[in-house]
Amino acid sequence: MTIQVGDKIPSATLKVKTDDGIQDMTTEELFGGKTVVIFALPGAFTPTCSAKHLPGFIEAADAIKAKGVDTIGCLSVNDAFVMGAWGKEQGAGDKVTMLADGNAELTQKLGLDFDGSGFGLGTRSQRYAMVVKDGTVTALQVEEPGAFEVSSAEAVMKVL
Numbered sequence: 265m266t267i268q269v270g271d272k273i274p275s276a277t278l279k280v281k282t283d284d285g286i287q288d289m290t291t292e293e294l295f296g297g298k299t300v301v302i303f304a305l306p307g308a309f310t311p312t313c314s315a316k317h318l319p320g321f322i323e324a325a326d327a328i329k330a331k332g333v334d335t336i337g338c339l340s341v342n343d344a345f346v347m348g349a350w351g352k353e354q355g356a357g358d359k360v361t362m363l364a365d366g367n368a369e370l371t372q373k374l375g376l377d378f379d380g381s382g383f384g385l386g387t388r389s390q391r392y393a394m395v396v397k398d399g400t401v402t403a404l405q406v407e408e409p410g411a412f413e414v415s416s417a418e419a420v421m422k423v424l
């Protein structure tokens with residue numbers, strides 16, 4: 265079942281590439297006591313994700329954080345090395361935390377996965393954005409397949 269507004273984020277462990285190597289980040293650490301915007305996408309270095317989705321959040325990061333957001337996270341079913349390299353290439357810096365869900369653990373628990381094996385991608389995340397306050401989903405905007413409208417930085421700013 266797909267997570268809904270009002271639901272608690274399930275427990276899962278993500279990976280983050282840091283200067284000290286790969287670090288675990290639990291959902292409890294990520295969301296506990298904070299307001300977090302998470303946007304998820306099918307894959308690092310893919311066309312829409314690289315040209316629009318991630319760059320939009322990097323550009324709008326200061327404005328989003330000015331609305332009381334503590335963390336902006338980019339989630340993808342990629343490994344932490346890929347997410348780290350993509351964040352570096354895109355200039356994410358400390359504006360967007362690059363979250364690797366390499367085994368789709370959180371993505372599947374959220375019910376926001378899809379089968380991309382027809383494209384050689386395996387299990388992937390749907391494109392979406394959500395606002396989470398102290399572990400509870402307060403806004404969730406899931407894209408229709410192939411679309412990029414409701415999960416953009418601009419769309420998220422309207423629900424903050």
